[in-house]
Amino acid sequence: MKKPNIVILGAGYGGLMVATRLQKQLGVNEAEIFLVNKHDYHYETTWLHEASAGTLHHDKVRYDISSVIDRNKVTFIQDSVQKVNAEEKKVILEGQELAYDYLVVALGAESETFGIQGLNEYAFSISNVNKARQIREHIEYQFATYHNEEEKDDTRLRIVVGGAGFTGIEFLGELANRVPELCKEYDVDYHKVKIICVEAAPSALPGFDPELVDYAMSYLERKGVEFRIGTAIKEATPEGIIVAKGENEVEEIKAKTVVWAAGVRGNSVIEESGFEAMRGRVKVEKTLQAPGHSDVFIIGDCSLMINEEINRPYPPTAQIAMQQGELCAKNIAALVRGKEQLEEFTFDNKGTVCSLGEDDAVGIVFGKKIVGSKAAFMKKVVDNRALYMIGGPGLVLKKGKFNFF
Amino acid sequence: MKKPNIVILGAGYGGLMVATRLQKQLGVNEAEIFLVNKHDYHYETTWLHEASAGTLHHDKVRYDISSVIDRNKVTFIQDSVQKVNAEEKKVILEGQELAYDYLVVALGAESETFGIQGLNEYAFSISNVNKARQIREHIEYQFATYHNEEEKDDTRLRIVVGGAGFTGIEFLGELANRVPELCKEYDVDYHKVKIICVEAAPSALPGFDPELVDYAMSYLERKGVEFRIGTAIKEATPEGIIVAKGENEVEEIKAKTVVWAAGVRGNSVIEESGFEAMRGRVKVEKTLQAPGHSDVFIIGDCSLMINEEINRPYPPTAQIAMQQGELCAKNIAALVRGKEQLEEFTFDNKGTVCSLGEDDAVGIVFGKKIVGSKAAFMKKVVDNRALYMIGGPGLVLKKGKFNFF
Numbered sequence: 001m002k003k004p005n006i007v008i009l010g011a012g013y014g015g016l017m018v019a020t021r022l023q024k025q026l027g028v029n030e031a032e033i034f035l036v037n038k039h040d041y042h043y044e045t046t047w048l049h050e051a052s053a054g055t056l057h058h059d060k061v062r063y064d065i066s067s068v069i070d071r072n073k074v075t076f077i078q079d080s081v082q083k084v085n086a087e088e089k090k091v092i093l094e095g096q097e098l099a100y101d102y103l104v105v106a107l108g109a110e111s112e113t114f115g116i117q118g119l120n121e122y123a124f125s126i127s128n129v130n131k132a133r134q135i136r137e138h139i140e141y142q143f144a145t146y147h148n149e150e151e152k153d154d155t156r157l158r159i160v161v162g163g164a165g166f167t168g169i170e171f172l173g174e175l176a177n178r179v180p181e182l183c184k185e186y187d188v189d190y191h192k193v194k195i196i197c198v199e200a201a202p203s204a205l206p207g208f209d210p211e212l213v214d215y216a217m218s219y220l221e222r223k224g225v226e227f228r229i230g231t232a233i234k235e236a237t238p239e240g241i242i243v244a245k246g247e248n249e250v251e252e253i254k255a256k257t258v259v260w261a262a263g264v265r266g267n268s269v270i271e272e273s274g275f276e277a278m279r280g281r282v283k284v285e286k287t288l289q290a291p292g293h294s295d296v297f298i299i300g301d302c303s304l305m306i307n308e309e310i311n312r313p314y315p316p317t318a319q320i321a322m323q324q325g326e327l328c329a330k331n332i333a334a335l336v337r338g339k340e341q342l343e344e345f346t347f348d349n350k351g352t353v354c355s356l357g358e359d360d361a362v363g364i365v366f367g368k369k370i371v372g373s374k375a376a377f378m379k380k381v382v383d384n385r386a387l388y389m390i391g392g393p394g395l396v397l398k399k400g401k402f403n404f405f
Numbered sequence: 406m407k408k409p410n411i412v413i414l415g416a417g418y419g420g421l422m423v424a425t426r427l428q429k430q431l432g433v434n435e436a437e438i439f440l441v442n443k444h445d446y447h448y449e450t451t452w453l454h455e456a457s458a459g460t461l462h463h464d465k466v467r468y469d470i471s472s473v474i475d476r477n478k479v480t481f482i483q484d485s486v487q488k489v490n491a492e493e494k495k496v497i498l499e500g501q502e503l504a505y506d507y508l509v510v511a512l513g514a515e516s517e518t519f520g521i522q523g524l525n526e527y528a529f530s531i532s533n534v535n536k537a538r539q540i541r542e543h544i545e546y547q548f549a550t551y552h553n554e555e556e557k558d559d560t561r562l563r564i565v566v567g568g569a570g571f572t573g574i575e576f577l578g579e580l581a582n583r584v585p586e587l588c589k590e591y592d593v594d595y596h597k598v599k600i601i602c603v604e605a606a607p608s609a610l611p612g613f614d615p616e617l618v619d620y621a622m623s624y625l626e627r628k629g630v631e632f633r634i635g636t637a638i639k640e641a642t643p644e645g646i647i648v649a650k651g652e653n654e655v656e657e658i659k660a661k662t663v664v665w666a667a668g669v670r671g672n673s674v675i676e677e678s679g680f681e682a683m684r685g686r687v688k689v690e691k692t693l694q695a696p697g698h699s700d701v702f703i704i705g706d707c708s709l710m711i712n713e714e715i716n717r718p719y720p721p722t723a724q725i726a727m728q729q730g731e732l733c734a735k736n737i738a739a740l741v742r743g744k745e746q747l748e749e750f751t752f753d754n755k756g757t758v759c760s761l762g763e764d765d766a767v768g769i770v771f772g773k774k775i776v777g778s779k780a781a782f783m784k785k786v787v788d789n790r791a792l793y794m795i796g797g798p799g800l801v802l803k804k805g806k807f808n809f810f
Contacts, residue, residue: 130552133591137542137549144542147535186538 015106017325163262419705422730568667
């Protein structure tokens, strides 16, 4: 009998968790496992704001996929996914087609611009390693150019961050630490630099504990960040952004750097493949299967699950993606072995820590609020845990964050 | 009796040499010495190609002027020189006017574009610290952007260097070492990168020993540099450059980075002040005085002296500027002390070394040709010597180059 083909699309938190668990759980003779990813490396999406600000080198944020997979069991294919053909049980890649018996779609998120004009053209998004290092270099080039112009253009020293959600706030924390370094590097007067955060919602970190939100905002404000809360971006232009002001008025905020950190959506391959979805996220069964496709599992940012306690979807996080990856591996192994009863997913919320730069953070861990250096410490524990779950202690030693003190 | 005012314009090799020698030679009661410079730091002009390529940090290339002047004797004024009014014996700065009894004009060079269209707008010049770090960041940003575009634009990975004189060749040597690092940093295929040097003269390093020119060119060619010798740049555009091809034809070389390293001229303050000059260089007396102005000394890149052996002007170098600075200080001290007989300048040519990157070079030292690591070693000795002459052993220890092996 032919071994079943298991195809995993994406080597992010979810996909790589599935691959590394399956290679432990299944014998060489039980299945062929294929892992498809655009790059030959995995990157820590939740650390990209650091690489974007330039406070952590992007090579610290990524590692070779080959270093965590067992090549006796998993075949790695570096390619881009175009489309899933669920009827014919195959995946169309840029370079080839792959037939599957079991498919895991773990393609992660894309930036969502909500149709705001100009964002795609004139704003950066913190979405991958390529983008992160481009943002870092773009900002640095603005500072490097400042003293070379006859008429000094202060908008070169202005950075607008669109969105005060987790990514926005964490990026602001890094920027606030990075800007003094940039000022020193390029002999720029610190007081000429502006970091402006524009958020349409009535609060930063919507849904987060108000006390922690206050802490985060006043911490960042003390470090020079200017918040424009309850302010919607109407348009991005080559000169900056246009925001709504009152009912009918608009205001221009000039800035040579605009980073859009306000929205993510599931990968557009989801819609291209005909899955029913909301912003690229498929409402999956509790077993993580796509509705109507018992051989297709969708996990991570491309999946949508309802938190029944509050009747709202769980936000897409690395934590949930990895937990889904674990269960997904288990369920696929069960199917491969002919078991029909699959396990259902329950989210074990270990808490959330939002970094405010290297030495401060706010968070709720095991139900307890923490701030300051204790929270910053916990953030590093969380970051190292992701490495540990996928690559074990060796990966933690290689890529972990140990600047604890 | 009022002490005479000695005003030194420029804290480059020449000006700083005058200031540091005068502060040793004159007592506090003999003269008031003013040193005027745009920045509060001195930079090693001859190291700027390294900062521009990104192989040496720009902070290594500069030091605080205050660290080498004796503030009991020299008053430092950070300001920009607008004009010298030799009739009224005063200097007009942006922020104030300064009367002088003795003036030293040591304002250095500017980039000379020979009227080639577009060079000012679209090409960089390796002319100061601000420009150097902008070039470094510009190149880096091109590499950082490469993988972010749907359609890869290979011209982002192309660097045109206009001119194969000393600056051009030395910059190429650094670039050839830097490019593999950039490729690694941004996951760029090394073979896609092009470094093209365009030189209008019939040879690289015109006037230099042909055997050494051959060595330099073939060394750089082995490292991937493409030479277009005997090719004149007609125009720089936002896309690259237009060069002459044959009699009437032109050819476009597309490149997102164009660095113009083919010409320097004296500071334009020279002409603004009404001194008779050729490209900003005043043909000075052998005593270094400006013709007709016995109280004005002009040294370094703003001065022009004929090498009588070959009846051609000495090229403007740091070596000659420093030697002129030494004599200029001596002559001014003599005038302050009422002596009328001034010394005449004779150039003591210690040789020339042209760097080809960190570990190779070509040169003639004490009349002997050298290449390879020996020449690279000598280049560092030359670089350290400039520090030693101005700031003594302390400055060499602080800013010297000791990566000898």
